[in-house]
Amino acid sequence: MFDFLDKYDVLGAFWTTIQLTLFAAIGSLIWGTVLAAMRVSPVPLMRWFGTIYVNVFRNIPLTVIIVFASLGLADTFGVTMGVADDFDALAFRLAVLGLIIYHSAFVCESLRAGINTVPMGQAEAARAIGLNFTQVLTMIVLPQAFRAVIGPLTNVLIALAKNTTVAAAIGVAESAALMKDMIENEAQLVLISLIFAFGFVVLTLPTGLLLGWLGKRLAVKR
Incomplete structure (x- = not known):
């Protein structure tokens, strides 16, 4: 029943999904933290930028952002992300960029x-002893904010892992792209769907449980 799987690199596709998730999660956390700092900054221009960014990119579909990254940045403006000739590497990096642009808005709000x-x-006491913003x-x-929002950030990470399937729209050979090819070539629609659904459960469920436990352990007592 599973003989057809020998023709496809399912593990390789999920490894690409994991890489997309990892790089995009790191980038989203860094850029989202910067945006959050801007949103609470005493500088009006920074607050304005952070507010506009979050409200714009949080309300644009991820597919539009990733397709624009590919067709707009790469094809129209010639942005090569350091790889001019390798289409697979360029598509991967553009997909990571699109995921970061989108999910950093949700990290910021969390x-x-x-x-x-x-x-x-606490902030007033810190300023009273001479600390700057x-x-x-x-x-x-x-440090306290991160401990308080481990749960919401976990939800953002899980959503990010599932949203990596959108990268198939620009030719990234991740799990959703392979599933599409397998469904087109094999008469095993239900079985293939179940295999990939199980793969995403294996990918996201342990992460959610681990970070949920961590959130309870590190929760700030008020």
Whole structure:
């Protein structure tokens, strides 16, 4: 019943999915943290930029962002992301970029909610002893904010892992692209769908359970 699987690199496709998730998660966390800092910054221009960014990219479909990254950045503007001739590598990097652009907006909002849980008196006390905004944010506020929003950030990570399937739209050879090819070539629609659904459960369920446990362990006691 599973003989047809020998013709396809299912594990390789899921490995590409894992790589997409990992690189995009790291990038989204970094850029989302910067955006969150902008949104609570005392500088009006930075607050304006952060607000506009989140409200714009959070409401644009991910498919549109990734297709624009491919057709707009690569084809129209000639952005090669350091790989001019390797189509697979270019598509992979553009997909990671699109995932970061989209999911960093959700990371930002999760972190901003965490920042709002930190008592204002702590920041005021830190400023009273001479710390500047950056020091207060990085030393006092963000460590507590991250601990408070591990649960929401876990949901963003799981959504990111599932949204990597959109990368198939620009030719990234990840799991969704392989599933499409297998369904087109094999008369095993239900079985193929179940195999890939199980693969995503294996990919996301342990992550959710681990980070959920971690969130409870590190929760800030109020």
